[in-house]
Amino acid sequence: MKRLLAALILTVTSFSLIAQTSPPADIGTIKQNLKKLNVLGSVLYIAAHPDDENTRLLGYLAQEKHYRTGYLSLTRGDGGQNLIGTEQGELLGLIRTQELLAARRVDGAEQFFSRANDFGFSKNPEETLKFWDKEKVLSDMVWVIRNFRPDVMICRFPTTGEGGHGNHTASAILAQEAFSAAADPKRYPEQLKYVKVWQAKRLLWNTFSFGSINTTSPDQFKINVGGYNPLLGKSYGEIAAESRSNHKTQGFGSARQRGEAFEYFKTILGDAPKKDLMEGIATDWSRIPGGAAIGAQVDAITKSFNADSPQLSVKALVNLLDKVDQTIGTDKAMQTVRLTEKAAADYEYWHKQKTNDLKELIAQCAGLWFEAYVAEPTYALGDTMTVRIQMINRGSSAVKLFGVDLNDTFITSEDTILSKDILKTVSYNMQAGKITQPYWLESAHNIGSYTINDDLKVGNPENPDAAKAIVTFSIDGKNISYYRKLVYKYVDPARGEIYQPLEITPPVTANIAEKVYVFSSPQPQTIQIKLKSFTNASGSISLKPVIGWKIIPEKIDFSNKTKGNEWMVTFNVSPTDNKTQTSVLQAKINANGKTFTQGLLDIRYNHIPAITIFPPAEAKLVNINLKTAGKRIGYIAGAGDLIPESLREVGYDVHQLTENEILNTDLSGYDAIIVGVRAYNVNDRLVYEQPKLLEFVKNGGNLVVQYNNNAGLVTHNIGPYPFTIVNQRVTEEDAKVTFTDAQNPVLNYPNKITPADFADWIQERGLYFADNIDNHYSTPLQMNDTGMNPNKGSLLVTDYGKGRFVYTSLAFFRQLPAGVPGAYRLFINLLSKPKN
Incomplete structure (x- = not known):
């Protein structure tokens, strides 16, 4: 079962990474996914910030052309402004990350990031690349490209500065270099233990007309992306507006647009397209040796699909999954067609993508709904979590629960049959294994880029190792495994059923009341600290000694605290001299024999999931010569x-x-x-x-x-x-x-x-x-x-x-x-x- 877990982690799509519960299973979605099943092409869009992306083009590529479509935003928008709250810096970046994920759920594309930090407006790319650490960010881009393997790459901005912001221009400069570097085995060879080199067919610049700047011209290659999708009941202009309107911190609410709309492109590198974006690229099953039979089978399933009885397609889809595994999913199959190294990598890549697509389609057509959630919103590190798997078979297919994998431990269900329309819940226990801190905030970072301790996590919008359940069902006689993040759900009287991320916390957190304490005299100030226990805990809290400051008392003990207890402690702090200085005050918590140094910070807005992080329990002490007048x-x-x-x-x-x-x-x-x-x-x-x-x-x-x-x-x-x-x-x-x-x-x-x-x-x-x-x-x-x-x-x-x-x-x-x-x-x- 551990082998199954490893394989599944490799095949999950970014939809799984952002989904909080079961994905949609309406007929329109199923038909869209059937169309996608027959398309083997991918496009990666690249720019600098959240909201830089062309949402109309992304929606068109993902939902009209059915290409695997991604947006690589080099930053999380940390340096922008915030029209809906007071969060700045990395806190704003957390919000804008979730706004981007909400946008992607609308337009159907996937989301990726580099480690670059949006340090604020930059007038030129030289300044940007100096702060970003060019080699690190370029390595991240190459990593994403080698994983995503785009047939076509598209820049939002040019290298010549018309994008205005230095970050914009830098994103285009780096995209050009990454286009070639991803194909060069001498560039970032350490990545090749996990991925293969990749050469995209072409790199285009999506030219634009913003205000007084018009970089389009009639002789450029263009695409009409203003069409209407009857399955979605919307045009791509409408989808784009809904997607872009998720960028609420930036005030980007947009009006829905209807009717034809052209996007223009200039070729930067590679072959220039004349009539089609994917010219010279096979985007159907013919790109895979032996894939023609699979394409024919997909066509047959699509033609016979009955919207009134989608379960009738389950058997054929299960057979198709077997066919895909046998044709391109085994070493024997690959040896049979004697693939080149590049073709073998393509073989492996599309096997992963299409088996995952097929699995979701099988569940959707079978009417199989399931989710994994925890009994409580928070658990302390090391505590036992109650995990509930809730499921129902709403179709007529034969479905059994085969087992559940939690923390690499497989738990058999003894082939529990899921009878039609009978909701079933099973419960298991697992240990809360890792604090749910965003991976890019686990360590201190400099002004230009985040410190990422595990390079394999690069590119992910959220923690790829978040607590999860792998649920295996037998569907029409075949065992199929699915991945679900563990979430908490509750009912809000005004908003209804709400899902929020699971929080795994330190045993006790400490929040210093103010971020900054300003001293303009030797008089002591009272430093209030709010402690919160997330488990049964005893211990103490102290403030780390700081040169130039007097702290009383040395420590404060606590005992017999239970989950949910909150209490205040106070220290007196004063400067020991008149020197102007800035120091960092750090709290240290000893809880149940272990040391922790985290605070607790919640960000709550209705348009995004709840965000909880555990920043360092710190504050600034600033001693300055300051006079005031008036009060x-x-x-x-x-x-x-x-x-x-x-x-x-x-x-x-x-x-x-x-x-x-x-x-x-x-x-x-x-x-x-x-x-x-x-x-x-x-x-x-x-x-x-x-x-x-x-x-x-x-x-x-x-x-x-x-x-x-x-x-x-x-x-x-x-x-x-x-x-x-x-x-x-x-x-x-x-x-x-x-x-x-x-x-x-x-x-x-x-x-x-x-x-x-x-x-x-x-x-x-x-x-x-x-x-x-x-x-x-x-x-x-x-x-x-x-x-x-x-x-x-x-x-x-x-x-x-x-x-x-x-x-x-x-x-x-x-x-x-x-x-x-x-x-x-x-x-x-x-x-x-x-x-x-």
Whole structure:
């Protein structure tokens, strides 16, 4: 049975990796899968980020042409913006990973990733490749290509820069190199223990027309992808919109499109197609020696298929599975036709793909439904999990449960017969064997790429070794094994039946209350830590000693905690000197004789599965020379940032303002009002609130507006005097900053700002700078990326009436949550209008 397990793991498709329960089994899906059974062709689309992919083309290739279609996104979109919450960095990457998987469930393609980290906007590919570690990312791409074996590769972007973002251009540069490297046995030879070299037929660039950039032309090869699929009841424009609308963090809700729509292509490498994308490539069973008989059998099954009685096709499909195994699934079959090494690899590859397709079709036509789930949502590492296999035979085929494989242990069922329409549940126990941490987050990583401890996991969107059950049925006399991830299901009164991933946790987790603690005096601060037990546990918690800091007490014991217990402990921490420094505070938990250092973080949105990770139980300690002026701050929410929490950390009283308070109350009691990031993009009511905010300034108030996107502003009259927001930014976080108005109060009160305050910034200086700036504004800062012209649009300050207005494109929303000392000092100055 262990041999069966190994074989099954090799043959699972990425649909199995993302499915939370049994796949669809409606007649439309069955007919689509029957068509797919007769197609042996594959296409891999390559770009840099989630949402870069052409969902209409992917849907057309996967569901009209029935090619095995994949999207390789080099990053998980970690450096993007978030319109629905405050998650940034790797947390945003987790959400966008699930948004991509949701998109793939709509358009029918599969999803892959490299280890590249989206470190933020990049103006050129040289910067991108410097951060990404080109050789590692290229190796990942070659690994995916050698596994996926695409006949055709397609880039979303060109190497010549029309894609704008440096990551986009880099993805095309790497795709060209990977196209050849995947076929070269001298490149990444360590992979060849597991995969064979592969040469795709051609590499194309899917040209585009975005805004003012049109890279298409009438003489390019083109495909009409706007057709209608009657089995799905949708056009590919409609499917594309549904797919793309899953990218909710990016605000990419799309309108459904209908009617013809052409996609254009330029040939980058390989033979240029003239009439068909797959020209020169056999995409039916004729590509396999001896496959003609299989193709004829598939045609016969398809022709005789009865939509009213799909179970009538089960016997023929089982026979076909035997035929595929006998023809291309054995060493003897391969020896009989005397294959070349390349053909043998093709033989093996398509045997894996088509046997898996056949297995799913057999279950669908037989009316066999089954799933594997656990009794509880969470289990601690090493505890015993109750696994339930629920199944029903809704057709007339003879089906028996042969056995279940859990953790390489085969459990026989003694040929349990599944009678028609009788729901059956069997239960087993297995050990919770590994914490369910995403594999790319298991170790600390640098700015440009994730650290992956097992290269065999590269490419997978989720953990390929997640806890699973392999269920073997005897269907019409043949034993067929299926793979199901273990999930937890429950009923929500408002949303109905919900499936969520199984969580295997440390015995006890520790969450430090704040991510950053800012000290501006020797006074101690109380550090609260929330502990949660996921099993019966006793032990202690301590904070690792840190040079320059005093921690009291040394440790705190706990005992007799049971599953679900939560409790708080507190430590007092204070700096031992006046030096400006940033240190990492680490919690260490001793539970039942073993040491753990993880916290607990849940991300919950209705459009994606629940996400639970176990980040290091850490916080930053920042000791800085910081003066503040004023205490009461009003905050107007935008697309989501952590500025209010950051300001509370240094003693400010921050109140989130409602529309009623803005329009109908006296705002003069606030020392400053802050407008959140992209508020003028996402808050339609600001156009009505704006006059009251400017009146607040005129009467002596201090208004600080953070950056906005230049597209989709609810009003262009953000300040008391004109300026224009443009898509200009400084992406080098260490770009030199020049003071053009060193005496400006925002650089002097209450903190004296110096060039040192721009050290250790993260990801970028700023984005969506101002231009066409009215002369009433002072622009005290100037900066630029390497090779670019100086830009003065990062900070605008003007007096208006008795008050002050500030517009800043500086990325404070990233810097303050990261505890960047100089960013705190400057932002406090923006909030602190000197008294006249």
